[in-house]
Amino acid sequence: MIKNIIFDFGDVFLDLDKTATIRELERLEAKELSEEILENNRKYEKGLITSEEIIDCYCSTFPRLSKEDFTSSWNAMLLRFPEHRLRFLQQLAKEGKYKLILLSNTNDIHIEWVKQNIPFFEEFRKSFDAFYLSQEINLRKPDHSIYEFVLKQHNLNPEETLFIDDTPENTAAAAELNIHTWNIDPAKEDVVDLFRVKKEMF
Known part of the structure; x- marks a missing residue:
């Protein structure tokens, strides 16, 4: 029981909408996420890196991506x-x-x-x-x-x-x-x- x-x-x-974040990032030309970025995603979920660090990771990898663009894309999956x-x-x-x-x-x-x-x-x-x-x-x-x-x-x-x-x-x-x-x-x-x-x- x-x-x-x-x-x-x-x-x-x-x-x-679990695909929304990837769609939004690709629309902003943030494509082909490296294994390093994916590993940082996992670390972020475990609280091992900060929000500032995950934002810096994406924005430094994709220089055309602003902090606001990233945050909006990251939250796009939440309905x-x-x-x-x-x-x-x-x-x-x-x-x-x-x-x-x-x-x-x-x-x-x-x-x-x-x-x-x-x-x-x-x-x-x-x-x-x-x-x-x-x-x-x-x-x-x-x-x-x-x-x-x-x-x-x-x-x-x-x-x-x-x-x-x-x-x-x-x-x-x-x-x-x-x-x-x-x-x-x-x-x-x-x-x-x-x-x-x-x-x-x-």
């Missing part, structure tokens, strides 16, 4: 947070049947956009028993260490835990640790339908 639910953020609660998902989460929190944890790969520029553009972000955050952003804990999915961190931090039994994420690599890694998973398809599924889609787990 599931006692703990770990949620991703993007494309679970917050709608994304909307339908409020019915907040209400679903708040009802779960009110019922108190499950430990609710958020586990998201993200970065400071994205979170600043969320804070400025999602008026109920603090209500959302407070609905969880724990709220983990990769940049704050220096770990990122799909590394096993991030799941092990959450399990240990809250003394969770993986067989009583469900992890919901839209990225197959992330749910596959969690499943290797015996965590139940829902690899949600944001084009066809909505997290509010959890108990209908995964009724066999509850």
Whole structure:
């Protein structure tokens, strides 16, 4: 029986267009991202480099790219947070049947956009028993260490835990640790339908 639910953020609660950032960068002639840049992206998600450093990395590699252009392109993937998902989460929190944890790969520029553009972000955050952003804990999915961190931090039994994420690599890694998973398809599924889609787990 599931006692703990770990949620991703993007494309679970917050709608994304994951190709938008690359499209915008290419439109601004910032193309062919090197392995060094991609590695810096991963470091940025883990909070190992600052926003200023990631901006400098891109703008020095692509001199025609301004700081404002970069930030706008970087945030282009972030779309909307339908409020019915907040209400679903708040009802779960009110019922108190499950430990609710958020586990998201993200970065400071994205979170600043969320804070400025999602008026109920603090209500959302407070609905969880724990709220983990990769940049704050220096770990990122799909590394096993991030799941092990959450399990240990809250003394969770993986067989009583469900992890919901839209990225197959992330749910596959969690499943290797015996965590139940829902690899949600944001084009066809909505997290509010959890108990209908995964009724066999509850």
